[in-house]
Amino acid sequence: MPKAEFTGPAVIVDPYSSGALFAAAFAEQGVAVVAVVSGPRPPQAYASSYRPQDYPEIIVFDGDLDAVVGRVRELAPRCVIAGCESGVDLAERLAPLVLPDRSNVPELASARRDKSAMAAATAAVGLPIIPQICTADPDEVQAWLDREGLTGRDLVIKPPRSASTDGVVKLPGGVGWREVFARQIGRTNQFGETDDLLVVQKFVTGTEYVVDTFSHDGEHTIVDVCRYRKVDNGPHMAVYDTMQWVAPNDEALPEITDYTRGVLDAVGMRFGAAHVEVMATPDGPLLIELGARPHGGGQPRFNRNATGDSQIDRTVSYLTGKEISAGYELRRHQTCVFHIARRSGVVRNTAVLDEITALTSHHFSVQNLVDGSHVPMTRDLVDSLDFGFAILSHREAEQVQRDHDTIRKLEEQLVIETPHVPVAEH
CATH class of the missing domain: 3.30.470.20 (ATP-grasp fold, B domain)
Structure with missing residues (x-):
């Protein structure tokens, strides 16, 4: 054009x-x-x-x-x-x-x-989708589970209009799905919208x-x-x-x-x-x-x-009127490593993560914690980005993998302490 x-x-x-x-x-x-x-x-x-x-x-x-x-x-x-x-x-x-x-x-x-609407549109043209239902009624969910033979199977419950895995819950064996459904329905998501419907899906691997x-x-x-x-x-x-x-x-x-x-x-x-x-x-x-x-x-x-x-x-x-490609080329092996907090608590020894910048494949990194700050157990992408991440990039894939393994070892050196709550005496 x-x-x-x-x-x-x-x-x-x-x-x-x-x-x-x-x-x-x-x-x-x-x-x-x-x-x-x-x-x-x-x-x-x-x-x-x-x-x-x-x-x-x-x-x-x-x-x-x-x-x-x-x-x-x-x-x-x-x-x-x-x-x-x-x-x-x-x-x-x-x-x-x-x-x-x-x-x-x-x-x-x-x-x-x-x-839910995007899945329905995809199915309407004959493409396969993950079995799912979108509703505000837990009885409809139960009827769907019975009809699809999914009772006792792994399930996922998530809002239809959020992002970044906000509000996504996996239920092994479907155990407790009614309680999770009741807790999630009507919740305010990260965009300030009310989750007045929920999607329940078969968990696929x-x-x-x-x-x-x-x-x-x-x-x-x-x-x-x-x-x-x-x-x-x-x-x-x-x-x-x-x-x-x-x-x-x-x-x-x-x-x-x-x-x-x-x-x-x-x-x-x-x-x-x-x-x-x-x-x-x-x-x-x-x-x-x-x-x-x-x-x-x-x-x-x-x-x-x-x-x-x-x-x-x-x-x-x-x-701006320039020619564009229909595909892409990969010039460097590259991986984003998301930091993971394995539990909630007050974090210490955050300086250990400064060593990430010295890794051979280090391209970019950010970590937002300082000693004494509270870190929640990582639940979703928002938590991951709040904690931080590193971009590793190199012409050799093996170097990227070695540096990934090093980051996980450095994370193990973080100290995350659960605050002690004194028991009141009577």
Whole structure:
């Protein structure tokens, strides 16, 4: 598409998390970025990434969609896209009204945000999905378990509209699912939304992949593929251990990426970045969930180091009239190692983690604890990012693995003390 067709600023809805990276990337190409924010303050999980100084104009949505649409139309932007998960709903409402030729299928908007709706849309085109039900009624869950033969099987309960494994609970053998369901229903999630419905799924096993994409005119390009390793941490399931970048010639990828493209078609994705999580099972790939926005946690910065590209870069390249690739190359072996706290308590000896920066494959690291601070047992990705992580990158995969093992040994030297609570005397 000729460069002349792309004019005006870029509009980013909730430019938080990785969405905050758009401002600098567009600025390098001489393009201004206008922020539309879905509320007066970012969700707490994203607050630290918000840089209001990067935007010449910030439009606050206060419930009046017509007012926002009117102002965004006046800007004649080249795109209206979500920066992170909290901006997806508003971006999906705005884009078709402002740039219908550069937006997703409006009738399928819920399938790009709600986990139950995206599974239903995927199943509707004949692709396999994880057996599940979404309801507020525990009796409906019991009837479904009986009907599907899942009584006594491992289950997962999770909110349909949260992210970062927030509120995800694994139930071995399904034991106690009613109690967990009762505790989780009506809970306020990390976006400040009420979980008035819950998804109950069969627990499936396999290898989890994330496929990061950029779509234009309904064509889905692959920006990167990463393989997750998750571990149980006490009662908490799916705690992130590592995320490893996968070479494009890996034998598992053709089936994974073909399935991903089918899912993106099914949910009406036609323009913008998407983050698709897929479980490779013995019976084939199954959708875990997708986000109609870039991979969060600043991943595009690290992806650029591994591949020379990212969802941010590819989006900006396309919207400034440059040629973009349909695939990617892996230039360096790279792994993100997430710190894990094995229990809650007051932490000591945090200086031991300073040794991470001296590792041969060290590319980037952050750890947010100091001696005397309280660390919770790691439950989800938010906890992992609050604690910290390290990016290991090297031309030799063996070096990355050795340094990963060293990080886990350093973590074992942390002292996490459970505060003593004195028993009152009577």
